[in-house]
Structure formats: structure tokens, C-alpha cells
Amino acid sequence: MLHRALLLLFCFGSVLQAAVPVLADEPVRIVTPVRPPYVVDTGNGTADGPAVRLVQRLALEAGIDPAVSIVPFERALLTLDRGNTLYPALLRTADREARFQWIGEVFADDAVLFTRNGTMPAGNLADAGRFRSITVMRGSELVTVLRTAGLANFRTADSEIDNARMLAAGRVDAWFATAAVGRATWDGLGLDKKLLVVSAPVEPLSFWVAVSRNVPPAVVDRLGKAFAALRASGEYDRIIAPLRATKQPSEF
DSSP: OHHHHHHHHHHHHHHHHHHSOOOTTSOOEEEEOOBTTTBEEOSSSOEESHHHHHHHHHHHHHTOOOOEEEOOHHHHHHHHHHSSEEEEEEEOOGGGTTTSEEEEEEEEEEEEEEEETTSOOOSSHHHHTTOSOEEEETTOHHHHHHHHTTOOOEEEESOHHHHHHHHHTTSSSEEEEEHHHHHHHHHHTTOOGGGEEEOSOOEEEEEEEEEOTTSOHHHHHHHHHHHHHHHHHTHHHHHHHHHHHTTSOOOO
16 A cells, blocks of 8 residues: 555655646756748758857856757747757747747748749738638637637648748648748759749738747846847848848849
């Protein structure tokens, strides 16, 4: 009987230990999903891209390990919620405002609808109601945009790569994503640029460097000052130049 009671106490203690949040004095780590053109996978388990280069510069100035861990999008958000995490480029929205701390804007983009050439185009979200199916990345704030517009004809996928492939194969009628992300993903997969049709901007969005709520004010202050210094020196502009290029006229 005593043995059983001790076993139950041990199991209960283990559950409590697993539920304990990350301690504030644990090191801050950088976590991100792959999201071209902001974050790209170099193929050897490391990340690159303008958002990665920017956040690594900030990390070095703030005394944070600049190593970047690539994880799926929903896991990255969970890690950011859990604590002690620096995220290179997250959409800043009203729903997320109090959930995280915000260091500085990486890039302003637009949500758009991608369709295939030769099929029904979309001028706005009202047109999207005619589609058989729309795909959007699971966990993305763009899901909220579709729901707020009263649309229910959408499905979710784990990555923008999956979404691009489904659109290219004709398995969905439209793909809802930010303009830069969609174009970069399509191009990275080597898909025919002439096949992709981009709608007018549906909604303006903004990607920001974000940190967990529990990151100490002193660390947040160092990150903020480092961001301001990069803006003042012009280094910020040089780092994000490839993102600005996505808004220039192109084959898309």
C-alpha cells in the first residue's frame, strides 16, 4: 500500500514538473518556421534570409545566442508563448498585441489571393466566396481574416510549400497568403511564374521581430536599442533590401 502511494505521489510530482513554465533566467533562443523570403532553409539545417540576418544582428548586440532553430509554424508559436524566445518575423495583429513583446517592424506586406492563370480570378475576398476551396497556412492569422470575412470554404495546410503545390496541381481554387511569401515560395519551388495570378491587396499586414512576454525588460530594451541603431546606420535597409524587391514589378 505504501509502495502504491509513493508511486502515485511520484507520478503526480512528475506531472506538476512538466507543467512548470520556463524560468525567466533561462537563455533566450531564436526559433522560426521556414517562410520565404523572410526565412529560408539553407538545406543543412540552418536558416538564412533577411529576417534571420536582422534578428541575428539584434541578438549579437543584446548578448543572445544568434543560433536559429527551424521548427514548424505552430510549434514556433507555442515556443514563443511558453517563453524565452525571439521570433524573427511574426505578423503583428490586434489579437497578438498583448500576447508578445514587439521589437521593430521587419517588413510591411499585403494579404492577397493567388489563383492559377486560366481559372476564375479573385479581385477581393467577396469574390473568394465563389471558390470551391481556398487553402491557407494552419495557425496563421490569415485564417482569422477569412473567418472575419464570413468565409467557410477554406482548408488549412502545415506550410506555404504545401499550399503552393496544391494550387499548382489544381487541388484548390485559390491560396491566401502574403504577397512576398507567396511569390517567394512559388519561385523557390521552380513553378511556372506565368501560371500564378495575384489579386489586388486584400489587407495590409506587418511582420515584426517578436519576443516572449517573460523576456526581461533589460533584454527587450537592448534589442530595441539595437534595432534603432541598425535603422539609423542604414544597415537595416541593406538587410531587408531583398524584401523590398518583392514589391517591384516582375514576371509575377
